[in-house]
Amino acid sequence: MEMAFTAQLLLLSSLFLQPVLVLSQTNGSIAVGGSLTATAEGNSSSSWLSPSGDFAFGFRPLGNNDLFLLSIWYAKIPDRTIVWYANNKPAVAPLGSSVNLTAHSGLVLTSPQGKELWKSETIVGVVANGVFNDTGNFVLEDDSSKKLWESFKNPTDTILPGQIIETGGSLASRQSETNYSKGRFQLRLQQDGNLVLNSINFTTASTNTPYYGSATTTGTVPGSEGKQLVFNDSGYLYVLRENGGKYTLTWGNRVSAMAYYTRATLNFDGVFAQYVHPKTFSGNASWEPLWSLPENICLDIDADSGPGVCGFNSICALSAADKRPKCECPRGFSLLDPNDLYGSCKPDFIQSCEEKEEEHLYDVQMLTNTDWLTSEYSRLEEFTADNCSESCIQDCLCGVAIYSNQTCWKKELPLSNGRVDSSLRATTFIKFRKDNSTLPVPPSPSPDDKKNNKTTFTGIRPVILATALLVCLVLIAAAFSLGLFFTFQKKQVRIMQSGLNISLRPFSYQELQEATNGFTEELGRGSFGVVYKGIIQNGSQVQVAVKKLHCVIQDGDKEFKTEVNVIGKTHHKNLVRLLGYCDEGQQRLLVYELLSNGTLASFLFADVKPSWGQRIEIAYGIAKGLEYLHEECSTPIIHCDIKPLM
Structure with a gap:
C-alpha cells in the first residue's frame, strides 16, 4: 500500500514538473510571449537551452543574496561559466524578476514590481521569435529570419567561436x-x-x-x-x-x-x-x-596607462602558472577592504614629523627587484644601499626608498603601480613602525594663539592631515555629482526642493546598506572611495548619493565628526548638500543629495558638445562656488585642505 502511494506521488510530481521541463528543453526557438522567472527553488533558476544543451540562457543565482544575473552560460560543465550577461547598472536582478520576449522591445527584464531593469537595444522591426544557437548566440529575428538583435553583437567580457568584433x-x-x-x-x-x-x-x-x-x-x-x-x-x-x-x-x-x-x-x-x-x-x-x-601586466601598465592592477601601496606579482597578477601588501600595511584582494593597502601606523629620534621608532623591510613608479620627491646620487635605507628612516616624509646603481629615490605615500620582477634590478626599503603604535591626540591650540589670530600647526597637524584627507574625499565624491562641487551646509541642513527637512543626520551602517540595496548601484568611484545610489525614507522616498570611503581616519571618531561639522557649516547654491554621515567602527560614509543629471564630465564629453555660452556658465558657476569656499564661508576651505582661522 505504501509503495503504491509512493508511486502515485511520484507520478503526480512528474505532472507538475512537466511544464518546467518543456520550457527549459526547447529546440532553440522561443516564441514571442515566452518568459522566464528568477526562482530560488532548488537553488537554481529557469532557463532556455540551446539545441545541443551546451549553452543555457536565463537567470543565474549570485551567492545566497536572492540576486540573479540574466546571462548565457555553459550548461554542461560544473562551474557553469558565464559568457554573456545583461550589463546594465545594476547588473543584477532580485528574486522574482522576469524576462519576457516581446514583439516590439525584444528581451525585457523587469523586477517583481514591474520596473524595467534592462532590455535589448532598440529593435528596428517586429520580433517574430528568438533563436538560441549552439554557438551560444541568442538571436532575435523577424518573420523573414532577419536578425534584429543578437548577443554576439553586444558582447560583455567574453568572445566565443563564430563571433566577430x-x-x-x-x-x-x-x-x-x-x-x-x-x-x-x-x-x-x-x-x-x-x-x-x-x-x-x-x-x-x-x-x-x-x-x-x-x-x-x-x-x-x-x-x-x-x-x-x-x-x-x-x-x-x-x-x-x-x-x-x-x-x-x-x-x-x-x-x-x-x-x-x-x-x-x-x-x-x-x-x-x-x-x-x-x-x-x-x-x-x-x-x-x-x-x-x-606578457606581464604588472610591468606593462606604466604611469601613462593609469593605476596598476593592484591598489595604492600594493605590490603586483605575476603568477607563473596562469600569467595572472596577484597583489600583496608590504610589511606594516594591510588591506583597506579585506574582501578586496586587489585593493589598496593602508599603513598600520601613523608617521608624524613631530616625533623625535625618528631612527629609533622606525625600521625598513628590504625587498629585491621591487619598485613603485610614482610619488618620487627626492633623488640622491652616489649613495650606497645603507645610506639610502638610513636616509629614508630619518626622513619623516619618506615611505619607501628605491636603490639601484648608486642612486636612491625616496618616495612618499600613497604609492601606485607597484610591481616585483627580476628585470627591475632594484633594492627596496619599505619603512614601517617597529611597535605599530599610533600617536596620542595632540593638545588644542592655546588661548593666546586664538587671541593673536595665529594659525597653529604644531598642535593640530594630525587633525589637519586627517581633515585634508577627508576634504579630498569630499571633492572626489562631488566630482561624480556635478564636477568640482562639495557637499556642505550650515547647522541645519534643509532640502527644500525634495521636501526633506532634517538636521545633519548620523546614519548606522545597516541603514545605509539597506538604503543602497547592499551597495549595488554604483554611480562612480575615485582613488579613495566609491559612490552608490540610495534611497532614504523621510515620510517620502528621497534619492541620495552615498560615498563609501576606503580609508580610515586614524585620529578617531572625534576628529571625523569635527570635520563633518566643519563642512556641514557651509552652504551655497552651487554646492551639493551634505545630508548625513556614518561613523561606525571602521566604516566611514558620507551621504549627499543626489544630482540626477549625472557627472559634469558626461555632459562635457558627450557626442553633442555644450556651446561656448554653456561652458562659460559652467566655469562661472564653479568659480562662484570656489569663491564662497575660499572667502565667504565662516570656515574658509581650500582644495584638499581645511585651515581654521585662529
Whole structure:
C-alpha cells in the first residue's frame, strides 16, 4: 500500500514538473510571449537551452543574496561559466524578476514590481521569435529570419567561436570575479584597426594609454590595418586586415574544437586570455589557458596607462602558472577592504614629523627587484644601499626608498603601480613602525594663539592631515555629482526642493546598506572611495548619493565628526548638500543629495558638445562656488585642505 502511494506521488510530481521541463528543453526557438522567472527553488533558476544543451540562457543565482544575473552560460560543465550577461547598472536582478520576449522591445527584464531593469537595444522591426544557437548566440529575428538583435553583437567580457568584433567594438571587464558591474579594463578594435587593451578613468570616463597594442594599423603595406577581430569555428582568434591578411593571436598547444569548449575572456584584472575545457571530463577538469595578453601586466601598465592592477601601496606579482597578477601588501600595511584582494593597502601606523629620534621608532623591510613608479620627491646620487635605507628612516616624509646603481629615490605615500620582477634590478626599503603604535591626540591650540589670530600647526597637524584627507574625499565624491562641487551646509541642513527637512543626520551602517540595496548601484568611484545610489525614507522616498570611503581616519571618531561639522557649516547654491554621515567602527560614509543629471564630465564629453555660452556658465558657476569656499564661508576651505582661522 505504501509503495503504491509512493508511486502515485511520484507520478503526480512528474505532472507538475512537466511544464518546467518543456520550457527549459526547447529546440532553440522561443516564441514571442515566452518568459522566464528568477526562482530560488532548488537553488537554481529557469532557463532556455540551446539545441545541443551546451549553452543555457536565463537567470543565474549570485551567492545566497536572492540576486540573479540574466546571462548565457555553459550548461554542461560544473562551474557553469558565464559568457554573456545583461550589463546594465545594476547588473543584477532580485528574486522574482522576469524576462519576457516581446514583439516590439525584444528581451525585457523587469523586477517583481514591474520596473524595467534592462532590455535589448532598440529593435528596428517586429520580433517574430528568438533563436538560441549552439554557438551560444541568442538571436532575435523577424518573420523573414532577419536578425534584429543578437548577443554576439553586444558582447560583455567574453568572445566565443563564430563571433566577430567589428571596428569600434569592444569587450569590458567586470569589477571582480563575482561582481558583474563594469570594471576598469576594456579591449577595443580601434577605428585605426589597432587592437588595444587599456584601463578606464572612472572619473572622466576617458580611456588611458593602451598597455597592449597589436600594431595592426596602416603601415608600409597598404591595407594592413585591422577591420575585424575574428574567432573562427576552429577556435583560432585573429585580427583580419583590410587586405585579407591575418594577425594571429592564438598560439601554444592546438586543441580540437570537437573535443574542447573554448572562449576568450577579458578578465577583471585586465588580462585577455583564451581558455579551453574538455567536453568529456572527469571531476578534476577545469579551464586551462592557451595564451594571454599582455606578457606581464604588472610591468606593462606604466604611469601613462593609469593605476596598476593592484591598489595604492600594493605590490603586483605575476603568477607563473596562469600569467595572472596577484597583489600583496608590504610589511606594516594591510588591506583597506579585506574582501578586496586587489585593493589598496593602508599603513598600520601613523608617521608624524613631530616625533623625535625618528631612527629609533622606525625600521625598513628590504625587498629585491621591487619598485613603485610614482610619488618620487627626492633623488640622491652616489649613495650606497645603507645610506639610502638610513636616509629614508630619518626622513619623516619618506615611505619607501628605491636603490639601484648608486642612486636612491625616496618616495612618499600613497604609492601606485607597484610591481616585483627580476628585470627591475632594484633594492627596496619599505619603512614601517617597529611597535605599530599610533600617536596620542595632540593638545588644542592655546588661548593666546586664538587671541593673536595665529594659525597653529604644531598642535593640530594630525587633525589637519586627517581633515585634508577627508576634504579630498569630499571633492572626489562631488566630482561624480556635478564636477568640482562639495557637499556642505550650515547647522541645519534643509532640502527644500525634495521636501526633506532634517538636521545633519548620523546614519548606522545597516541603514545605509539597506538604503543602497547592499551597495549595488554604483554611480562612480575615485582613488579613495566609491559612490552608490540610495534611497532614504523621510515620510517620502528621497534619492541620495552615498560615498563609501576606503580609508580610515586614524585620529578617531572625534576628529571625523569635527570635520563633518566643519563642512556641514557651509552652504551655497552651487554646492551639493551634505545630508548625513556614518561613523561606525571602521566604516566611514558620507551621504549627499543626489544630482540626477549625472557627472559634469558626461555632459562635457558627450557626442553633442555644450556651446561656448554653456561652458562659460559652467566655469562661472564653479568659480562662484570656489569663491564662497575660499572667502565667504565662516570656515574658509581650500582644495584638499581645511585651515581654521585662529
